[in-house]
Amino acid sequence: MAAVGEAGGDPAPGVLPPDAELVARLRGGDETAFAALLDSWSRGMLRAARAYVASDETAEDVVQETWLAIIRGIDRFEGRSSLRTWAYRILVNLAKERGVKDSRTIAWSSLAPEDFGPTVDPSRFQGPGDPEPGHWRRFPAAWPSAETEVVSGEARHVIKAALADLPHRQRVVITLRDVEGYTSEEVCSILDISAANQRVLLHRARAAARSRLEAYYATSASAAGVRR
């Protein structure tokens, strides 16, 4: 994730000082420190907020409100979590309030019906009467670009649409974990959910994203006349 500054040299752009120093500088009104924080967290915050609310504009409002709450509340930060987790909890609470107004929010404490059941269509596996029950009927088809690190713009478009169609909580979790690169511990702490539930939500969201890419690659392969 964040690059490491060279020892003894100037810190690389985008690298923030440790929390204790950062907090002291914010409390002291150091505008440079605030600007650095603003520039390094706002993008991730926008994306996380967007997972709760219905429009980019509302997400921007939520992020601005979050920053104002940080400015007003930094004196009360006790260092029991990282500054980033603390900031994201504020964000999530504000986003949830807006989400209620957008009537899109569901309780987080327990899993919903959409969080259960197989993530891969059971018909893709052999049944009880088949030679190898529980094994693939046919292997998933190879993807043209899966072996390379290159991600096409179109694939990105597909995955973005897949995210938009996910059930709300799955979208929030996969956004924080896979788009923003937060650890499982951070996500559990920000959202106040158990590690097990977090994993269920992430797993279902990833399976859905994979399945959309699969459909996309199948279409683009047949369109290009690729033989298998």
Next chain:
Amino acid sequence: MNCDEFVELVTAYLDGTLDETTERRFAGHLAECDGCDRYLDQIRHAVRTLATLPDQSLPAQARDRLLAAFRDFQRP
């Protein structure tokens, strides 16, 4: 391990949260099943694609307003 069990464990596997026995069964199946090997690769590919989504940034006006709010905040 069967393939239909394998596909439900990939996230726990990638997070390193499978118990030892299950992880061994998972790795054993992975070594002998090309279909599941491919499935796992495709999940990884999806995760990589997610990580490349372009950022939306805060509009300059909003950034300026927040900097001003920070500057003007009355500190005790």
